Amino acid sequence: MRTPLFRLTPWVLTALVAAIALPVITLPAAAQLGLGKKSPPADSSPAVSTASPRAAVRDFLRLADAGDWSGAADYLAVPAADQGRSAVLARRLKSVLDQRLALDLNSLSPLVVGDTTDGDLNGDRVGVIMGANGHEEAVRLVRVSGVPTRWVFSSATVSNIDAWFEDLGAPWVRERVPPSLLREGPLNVYWWQWIGIGVALPVLVLAAWLLGAFLRQVLVRITSRTVSTWDEQLLEHLRGPFRLWAAAVVAEPLLSVLNLNARVATFLNAFTRGMVLIALFWAILQVIRIVQSRLENAAWETGQGAQARTLVPLLGNFLRVAVTVIALLVALAQFGYPVGTLLAGLGIGGIAVALAAQKTVEHLFGSVSLAADKVLRVGDWVKAGTTEGAVERIGLRSTSIRTIDRTVVRVPNGRLADDRIETFGERDRMLLRTDLDLTYETSREDLVQIRNEVEALLRAHPKVWPDVVRVNITAFTDSAIRMNVVAWFQTTDHNEFLRIRHDLFLEFLRVLEDHGSSFAFPSRTIYHVQQQDPGPHGPGFPPQLVE
Template sequence: MTRLRLRPLISAMLLGSIVLTPPATAQLGLGKLPAQDTAPAMVSPASPRAAVQEFLRHANGGDWEGAASFLAVPPSQRDRAEALARRLKTVIDQRLALDVSTLSPLVSGDTLDGDLNGDRIADLTNARGREEPLRVVRLNGPPVRWVFSQATVNQVDGWFEALGNPWLRERLPRALMSEGPFNVYWWQWIGLAVSIPLLVLIAWVLGAVLRNLLGRVAKRTVTDWDDVLLENLRGPFRLWAAALAGTPLFALLELNPRADAFMGASTRGLALIALFWGLLRLIRIAQSRLQNAAWETGQGAQARTLVPLLGNLLRVTLAVIALLVALAQFGYPVGTLLAGLGIGGIAVALAAQKTVEHLFGSVSLAADKAFRVGDWVRAGTTEGEVQRIGLRSTSFRTIDRTVVRVPNGRLADERIETFGERDRILLRTDVDLTYGTTPEQIQAIRASLEAALRSHEKIWPDTVRVNVAAFTDSAIRLNIVSWFQTTDFNEFLRIRHDMLLQFMRIIRDEGASFAFPSRTVYHVTQPGQPAPPVDG
């Protein structure tokens, strides 16, 4: 039975909303900025920028009388000055993504637009569908100051009536039509709260329908990869469906430009997350398929080494691409960022020198196929079984069952001895016989030892050597060298055990014995000298 998974969807929505939103100043609340200049240039208190900032400061503080002082109110509407200021503030919040820093900081205003006595801030649509400019004009005073023009004030009522949702405005309680946080009406906040579970439901229904349809098609195919693909892409598709349904759903709420831009960024963020989530799932499926195919063709050990490393590289590459796409999608200057990385490349290279060294070390180890997962390796002072080859380090399981992690950059420079690539294993040992052993016995022992070695089913017949190697202080030394055709070290241990016991039997049957470290002392006395005393 298909279950509704809320946590991944909600988490992804929060991630898309918070991380992938453009870095605008207070994306949802420019209308509530304090009356301070954020631009580096000097701002004249008698400039268009300062006038709009003061108007917003008074309006945000609820001082409608002070806000109305920045309106050129006609004499016939003096008694409605505060109401007009309130309505103008609502129009700015609901219809303009106003960036105050773009207004002129000069007393003369913007003199390049051809209007020497006024500055156009934006164009707004009135109740009759006509575009009218929102302007501020200069009053020469004294003192010189800027106010919203009389023509703009005359259009405020029309703009206010054209805000949309007239049916709701006529029927909803006044409390729901008042502005809440981020200049969003309370009824719109309620709509947003309802939209989230509705999006989850839509995504679940679309996912279930599409899964049912595609599942029927997949059952008719002879392969199972499409079934696996369908199962793993269920989550990314639901998230994509939620993002797709979110755009028209949020459009019904007729949010103000800041809130609408925020929700648009959120839905695009969800779509991007769904896309790259699906690509990550595809990489995992391909990795699993490659490993299974390698096992079937007898290349399982190599697959355990190369496929995870390739998968990690693809994931890192995908993460970098996803980051760049997200930055470009939401207005970040990717070109400037890349140029900055080029300028600061030396500092970045110095800071990440070891990380880059280990990364290229892992690539060189994989390219050279120095060892594979499961091999027994001696690298420098480290010896153990290769457990994992990562992008930064390689993990070894030592004979003490501890795990040692060696950075790949250092490992690539070490002398690496791989026992897993042996085609046979060497048996080399010395047998010490006493000096009482006759040459005939030594010859018979040598022949019997060589015959015992050659009779073993695992012996490498090309090289079997049994020879007198040296006369030591206390023994006649026989050197034995042979190879056994096995790559399993545990099997070799059993073979060596059996052969050494057979060597003991041969030496015993030939009437000889093993020598052990000893020393013989000869004491010679001169004629006429008394013999040395004997204890006991």
């Protein structure tokens, strides 16, 4: 029986990636993927100087978000000839930064002198933008001497603002869409790009379906020429992962046509890579499922089905847990989380984790111990402590036992591994042991005949184990002569044993009836003595006997 907990669907894995991605797109410090209309929040750390590159960019973005373009223009080294366009240049620079840079304030120097480790003592680089000529062009800040010291965008950066701005949002679109669609919408994405995303989604689904169907037909023709059937089964189960992979392959070039801004494009690229990872781990889970099914079927063919139903699902669950953990770590790394630091932190806090998960680990190792020692198997009738029933499932944490009342008792594996387990399924033969209590009216000759005939009945049975057949008088009780009957029968089927015992008991009754004997039952004789009196018959008559 497979555990529903580990039947992961692509929707579960997609939700996992989305849950990881949500903090990424809302926290600007996470992998430089902060999305949103608002710029990164101001850094309130006291170590950040108000005359540093970080403070300059922070103030520029704050003024731009407030619509104070004249104030924002103070942070631009605008040539004298363009002083009249300073506000326009500030507005365009803000659009360029939103569209072309995944800006992270924490990457900028908080010091007055800026970042001097790169050898540039008078300037700091904010980022790099790909120019129309295909070359990288730096966005730089320069320090302006004076009191107080100020940092502004360099004149070279300002001279490139118009060219960068004209290249935003696919220039070929500007000549073909209304001006109202060239305005920025949510997440700094132009409205025409939002419309393009809405059109791209159904196109993406259709293209992924066509690509997946085409490649699958090719693989079907290849697998149909093989002798084995496992490849057709594998191809059928990998249909979902294959389509998801095809969607991820088609998504990246399709969305690149929209020329989205750097933050959104970076996130979508990470998300498409996440879809590839989902398809990969989904495929691995499907392969585990197929291999588990084939192992169980092969075990049934070789007569080891019970053992396979115990070990194979347990091994499959372990593999699913391992794949899920690896998928989680890979997804965290994909979205910029420091997996190495996380693992190191788990190592440092291993004692606390071990204490908190002590019972869980105990039950996990208990399941390993039960499987390794082959203490019980699925389908066995067992008695563990006060619980007796058939084993239905051996999971990673507990074992399910269905009792004779048809209720299910789940016993933790840690406790089960330490408990006394009586397994009825491992019996090689079954014991018949009973007492025949005969009445005292049975003669000695009849007792001998009864004993011999009962033993003969047992030895004549085809299922009897001939090494031990005992029929003996063992006691004289208050009301019976006790004859003890002991025999083994070579069967492990409890229902068959019940039929054998039933037939033999009827034969025992027949033997007793043939010899005029019967089963004794508790009885008591009471003597009632009356006081003697002369009475009508005179003295000397015996007392009345009442039975």
